[in-house]
Amino acid sequence: MITVTRPRILVVGAGFAGVGCVRRLERKLSPDEAEITLVTPSSYQLYLPLLPQVASGVLTPQSIAVSLRRSRRYRTRIIPGGAIGVDLASKVCVIRTITDKLLNEPYDYIVLAPGSITRTFDIPGLTDNAYGMKTLAEAAYLRDHVISQLDLADASQDPDERAARLQFVVVGGGYAGTETAACLQMLTHNAVKRYPRLDPKLIKWHLIDIAPRLMPELGEKLGTDAQEILRRRGVEISLGVSIAKAGPEEVTFTDGRVIPTRTLIWTAGVVASPLIATLGAETVRGRLAVTAEMNLPGHDGVFALGDAAAVPDTAKDEEGAVCPPTAQHAMRQGKVVADNVIAALRDQPLRPYRHKDLGLVVDLGGRDAVSKPLGVELKGLPAMAVARGYHWSALRTNVAKTRVMTNWLLNAVAGDDFVRTGFQSRTPAKLKDFEFVHAYMTPEELRAQVDGKGAAGAAEGTAE
Incomplete structure (x- = not known):
C-alpha cells in the first residue's frame, strides 16, 4: 500500500513577512495540497511600529498583539518555539520549544522569516544594563520602569539619587529611538504634574546617535524639523556621539561626559537573526543573499525574506541595492513568497519581488509627527493623521483596528494613565535577557542533532 503524503511547508517566524506568507498560503492552497506549519515562540503577530506607544501607555499591549488563531481560514499548525538551526x-529544521525540548522538523519547502535582533557592540556593561525596545515584554516593562523612576525619585531624600533617576538616555537616532524618546518624554512630562514634590526641570531626556543627523532617510528638512520638535520639548540631542561604557548607575559617552542615570534604552539598529549564520550560505551584511524571487540559489524549496534576507530592490536602478528591513516591504514580500512557494509546488515559474517605497512616517506623540508619503513632506497635524492612518490601515484584523482606535480616542479625551502594573517588577528585562543569541546551534551541533534524531523527527512529521 502506497501512502501519499502532502508536501510540508515550514514557515519560520511570525512577523509581518511570515504571517503575510502563511495567510496567503491558507487562502490559495486547498487543505489537500500541502501541510502548513509555523514556528514562533508566541501565537500572535506583533505590530512593531507601535511599540513606543505601548511603552508610553497610549496603547495597551494587547491592542498591537494580533492573534494568529482568529482567521476563519486558520488551519496552520503552530509549533511554539524558535528555530535554532x-x-x-x-x-530538517531544529526547533527549541518554549519548554526547552528539541524537535527535528522535516520540510519540503521552507520559508525563512526569522526577523532580526537588536544590534549591539562590544561596549562594557551594555547588555547587562541597557533596556531594549524590540518585544512586547520590553515595551511593557519599560513603561513600568520609567514610572517607577518617578515614584522612587519622589520618595527619595537624596538629591543626587533623585536627579539620577530623572535622567533618561536613549541611544539610536533612527525611527525606533526617536519615537521612543519622543513618546516617553511626553509621558514623563505629563506624569510629573502629579508629583508636586518633583521639580519638572530635573527631568532630562538625552537622545544620542553616532550619525550626523536623525533619521537621514527622511531627508535633511524633515530630519531637522524632528530635531527641533524634540529640542523644543527639552530633549537634549547629541549627534556624532555613542556610549563608551554603561554601568548600573551611570553612562559614559564617547565624548567623555558621564551621565548619572538608571535608564539606558538601546535602539541602535538591528541585525539579522543568528539563525541565518547556521545555514553556511552567502550573506550580505549578515542578511541571507537571495534572488529577486526570494529563493536561495542552489537550494530548491528554500525561500527567505524580511529583515533576515537581502532581497534585491528591483525598483531602484542602483546596482546591488537591497530592500530595507521595514514592515512595508516585509508584508508585501510575504505575499510574493507565498505565491512563489505555490508556483514551485505546481511547477510554475516564479515571479520577482518589486515594490516602490511608499514613504516614511514618524509619530512623535501628541500632535507632533513628520511624514513623507510618496515623497510629500509633512509635519504637525497632517503628518500625524498620515502616520496614524497608515498604521491603523496596516493592522491585520478589525479587532486590532478597533482596539487601537479606541485607545487613541480614550487617550485624546482622558489623557495619559500613570499606573505602574508591577506585573514584571521581578523579571529581568535587560538586553541580555531577550536576545537569546547563544541559543542557536553551531554547524557541528546541528549535524549531530540531525544525525542523532533525524529519523525520529521524520517519523513524527509523517504521523501528523
Missing part, C-alpha cells in the same frame, strides 16, 4: 542538505 537548519540543515539544508537533510531538509
